[in-house]
Amino acid sequence: MQDELPLAGTVIYELGTSVAAPYAGQILADLGARVVKVENPGGGDHARHWGPPFWNDESVTFLALNRGKESITVDFSDARECERLRRSILDEADGVIQNLRPGLLEKFGLDPDELMKQKPSLIWCDIGAFGNVGPLRKKPGYDPLAQASTGIMSITGEAQRPPVRVGVSLIDQGAGMWAVIGLLSRMLARGRNGVGGRVATSLYETGLAWMTVPIATYGASGRVPRSHGSGLAQIVPYQAFRAADSWLMIAAGNDGLFARLARALGQPELAADPRYATNAQRVHNRETLLPMLEAAVAQHDSDELSRRLDEAGVPNAPLLDVDRVAAHPQTAALGMLEPCDGDTLPLMGVAITLNGARPRARGIAPMLGQHNEPSGVTGAINQTSGESCGN
Incomplete structure (x- = not known):
């Protein structure tokens, strides 16, 4: 039951697009939070247009990352809509997750420091590209850029072959997980003192975190780690071998x-x-x-x-292809892959169980602006206003 989920009654505003912030919002929605996705009225989340494949004319990527959320649209060029969004955040939000270009929200009157001054219990979570300090702080970033610049691609694939990107959005989804960890930790602290605060992570920091062991190995040996295909530098044998048939x-x-x-x-x-x-x-x-x-x-x-x-x-x-993974009896036994209510597309759940049950938002991903108020509040970000971080 939804009211038994740990974040039932929590309200999160998601001001983001693509993968990183939506994945964070998806985790929170599965844990029972009401997640209000704020989108551009001129097209919405970039991921709405990624495909094929499409499912009922919707991007499968978008459906997989936005289960159980609400969608409102806000035109940031309209000061009245920005003010309505600001008031909504102050009135009902426990937290905000955003992965938009640095400085964009402040430009439209949504300064997080000012919002937290007016509502000290608010938790604000930024997912950036390269972090909020340093020479790359203003550089836009996406998942493959972070895989390249943090060294992940240098130890992925086979030696003497062209660089290989990890085939999933490892950095984006990892950044979303760090955002959730940070937000939940601030919620625990708020339960003691009533004060929210700011959480920040980035794609670059996430990539560096995944490089914990290789960078320590380099520090100890002075040798630059290289790629070993399916193998591992520190353990042998620890890799894929070709049998007679597979x-x-x-x-x-x-x-x-x-x-x-x-x-x-x-x-x-x-x-x-x-x-x-x-x-x-x-x-x-x-x-x-x-x-x-x-x-x-x-x-x-x-x-x-x-x-x-x-x-x-x-x-x-x-080594299984995706079709065999989806049909594997272990996948079925764990209940990780299930459709939303009223649909038949199987979607992956979160990788935890709580008291033996897997938390899961049951509603399908929302249509653009599906939860706009009758008063005409259309809220989110103009595509021309700037870029997000994460893809």
């Missing part, structure tokens, strides 16, 4: 697991070889070890080898 990911994350893997492949002598007996030695000698493992794995069908590795207690998993 790919199988094998993760022998310690010496005991490697010994089990070697036995399962019929090569127990590898675990006794001093060149491969410890992980440090396997990492040092990966160039000689991996070809032997590849040849051994290639002699087996993936399902047969997976069963053998399961019996030996060696972590492994097949």
